Amino acid sequence: FAIASNSKAFTAAALAILVDEGRIKWDDPATKYLPGFQLYDPYATRELTVRDLISHRSGLATFGGDLLWYETTYDRNEVLRRIRYLKPTSSFRSRYGYQNIMFLAAGQIVANMSGKSWDEFVREHFFVPLGMNRTVTSIRDLKNMDDVATPHNEVDGRVRAIHYSNVDAVGPAAGINTSVAELAQWIRLQLGRGTYNGKQIFSSARSHDMWSPNTIIPLSEASEKFNPTRHFNLYGMGWFLSDYQGRKVASHSGGLDGMVSQVALMPEENLGVVVLTNSETALGTILVNKVFDTFLGVPARDWSAEIMARVKQGEAADKVEEQKIEASRVPNTKPSLALAGYTGTFTGEMYGDARVTEENGHLVLRLVAAPNFVGDLEHWHYDTFRIKWRDSIVYPFPKGFVTFTLSPEGKVDQLKLDVPNPDFDFKELEFHHIESSSAQK
Template structure:
C-alpha cells in the first residue's frame, strides 16, 4: 500500500484557528444531519463514544463539501500514555487511501494529453510489460487502477521491501505469472497501482513521488502532506502506530510503491483534496482536474462483488477507489491500512459532501463505524443495525493477523533441515538464502537480506512468514533431484487461503 520542501499556503485552514482545532460550522440548512440527535447522541458524541468502544488512542474526522470544510475535529491522543492531542494538522500515514490521490494525480497527466486511461500503456511507456503478451500489448492505466490486469492479488508486495529502483520494479513485473485471465476479474494489486502510476509519471518526465507532489499536493495547498514517510518526522505532531492491544508498533515504510500507499497527510489537508473532487475538479476558482476526468475516476470499471455497508452486489472498482449504492445514492470510497493505522474517505458526489476518518490503531473498524453513522445521518436510515454488523466485522479484520496452520494430516519432513539450506534466485524477487539455524530455518531475501522465517507445513513444504503482518505469508514446496545434494529449488504457487500469496518459482543459484 506516503518529501516536499517547497510548501505554499493557499487557504485559511492552515492558520492558528485550525491549529487550535475548532469545530467548523456547517452552511445553514433546514435540518442539519450532523447536529441531529440520534439515539441520544449528536454526531460528535457518537464519534467520542465509538472511539472508546474500539479503544482507539486517537483519530481525526473531517467532513468536507464542494464549498469547503463542514466539520473538522481531532479525538484522543497521538500516542497512548501521552497527553498530546490529535488535531486537524496531525500527520497520519493514509495507507491505501493514497491510491485514490494517485489516480487524481495521474488524471492531471491525462488532462494534459500525455497519457490516456484507455490507450495501451506500451504507447507511452514501452518498458512496462506483463507476463502475458496479450496483456502487455493492451493493458491500460484503467486496467492498473481498477485492479483488472491479471496480476494475482497482493503478489509482489514483498518487492517494496527489497530496495530495488523504480526501473527495476517495472522490469520485474514481466516475470509475475498470472493466476487468472487479463480483465477477467478484480484482484487487488498494490504492485499494479505502482506500475500504472510509474508509467504515467515517466511519460510526464517525472518520478512517481514528484507527480504526486507537483500535480496534486502542492496545487491544493496540502502543506503538511507528502508522498513519502519522511514527512511524518518533520515535527512532533504525528500519529503513533498502535497495535491491536494498544502497544506501540513500528511504522511501515511503503515508499517504494509510492501512490499505492505511501502518502502522509492530515485531516485539514485531505479536506482540500475532497473539496476539489466534490466541486468536479475545481479548487478556489482554479481547475485542477477536468470534470470528465473526475467522472472517469469515479466510474465503475470492474465489478468487485458485494460491498459497502448495505452489501451492494454491484460494488465496483473505480480508478484508485470503489463505488457502491447506499439507499438510492451512489457513494465513492477508499479505505486503507498499514501498521497501526486505518483510514477511509467516502464521497457522495450527488450531495456534494464527504467524510474522511484516520485512526491510529491496527486493523480497527472504527473508520467504517463512523462512516456508516455519517451515511445514515446524511442519506437516511438504512433499516439495518449497521453498527452491530460492523462490530462483528472486526473479527474478520483481526483474522488477517492469524498465521495459517499446518493441515491436520501434515506429513513429516523427507529430508534433514540442512538439505534445504542454500542460495536460491527468482526472476521476480532476486536472491533468497535459506539458513539452517539448528532446529529452524531462517530466510534472507534480496541484496540487503530482508528477514523472514520458514516453519514446517507438510512433507517438503514450508510456510514463509514475515515480522511485518502486512506482508502475506506463502507456502514454499522444495524440490529434490536424485543424486544431487540439497534442494534444487522451490515453488510457491500453492495458495491455501485468501491470506497467503503465490511467491512463484525459485531455482538454486549456481
C-alpha cells in the same frame, strides 16, 4: 497518518491532468508512455492501456506481486522490471484483481510524461494549491515533523506500537501521509468536480471519467444480506463505486502496517467523510456508515456491534483453520536429508534470492531482497518445516511453511513457501537451488 491506497486517487487525478493537457490518452497503450514495461502475457503487454492500469483488470491476482515492494530494497523501476515474471491468474480484462503495481506503473507514466517525479507532480498540482502543507509522499519526510501518529497492530491479543512501513517503491499506489484537515481539502476538490476555490485543477469531464465504472466487482450473498441497500460494486479509476440508500458513492479504503484510512463521497449530497486511524480496525467503515445514516435520516443500525460480530466469526474461523493445519501434520516422520542438505542459495526470476543456513542446530530462512524477513525453521513433517518469523517483521504473519522438493538424485531442488494471510501471496515466489552453503564460503 499514512493513507495507503487512498493515494491511488491522487495518481488517477495526476493522469487526468495529463489527459486534459493532451499529453496522454486513457485508451492508448501503456507502453507508449512507459517503454520497456512488460507483463508475463505478451498480449496483455501489447493491449494494456492507461485506463487498464488504474482499473484493476490486468489479469494479475489481487495483491499479486506485492512482495516485490514490501520491505524490499527494490526501487520503483526494479519492481516494474520484475513484474514481467508474475503469471496472470485470469484472462486480461476478464475480472477484477486489485493491483498496487499497476498503479506504480501509472505513477511512472506521470513521471515520464511530465518530466517530474510522481512525488513532485502531486505536490505541485495538488498539495500546494490545496494548502496541504504538511502532506508528504514518503515517511522519510516525517522525521522532522511533529504531531505524527504512531502506527499500532495487534499480536496475540496485545496492541503494540510499530514503526512506519517505507513504501516509497510503490508510492503512487500507497505512499501519501496526511491529516484529516488536509485530506478534507482533497475531498472538496473531488466534490467540486476538479475545481477548488474557483480554480480548475482538472476538468469536470475527467472527474466524470474517474467516477465512471470500468470493472465489475462481484457482490457476495453475505455482503448483500449485510447491506441490502447496496446493489452494485464497481471500480472506476482510483475509486470504488457503489450505492447506499439510493445514492451513488465514490469511496476508497487504505491499509498499511498499523494504519487504516477510509474516504467516502456522496456527490449528490455534496457530502464527504474522512476517517484516519493508527490501528488496524474496521472503525473507518463503522463511522462512514454512521455518518451516512445520520445525514440521510434513515433508521439507525448498530454498525459497531454488527461488524464486531463478523470480526468474531472471522477469528473463530481462523481458529478452526489452525486446528485443521495441526491435524494435518503427519507424526513420527523425519527429513529426507541432514539439515546441511537443505542449506544454500535458492533463486527465482521474479523475487531474487532466498538463503537457508544451519545455525545452532536448526535451519534459518532469509529473503535477500527483504533483510527483515528472517525465519527460524522447525521440522513439521517429511521435507516440510514450519516458519517462526522473527520480530524484525512488523506484519503479523502466521508461522507458515517451507517445503523442500528433491531432485531424482536425492538433492534439494526447490523451496516453496506457504504463508496464509490476506495481503501477500508467498506461493507466487518460486525458488530453485543454485549452490550449497559450503560453496558460498
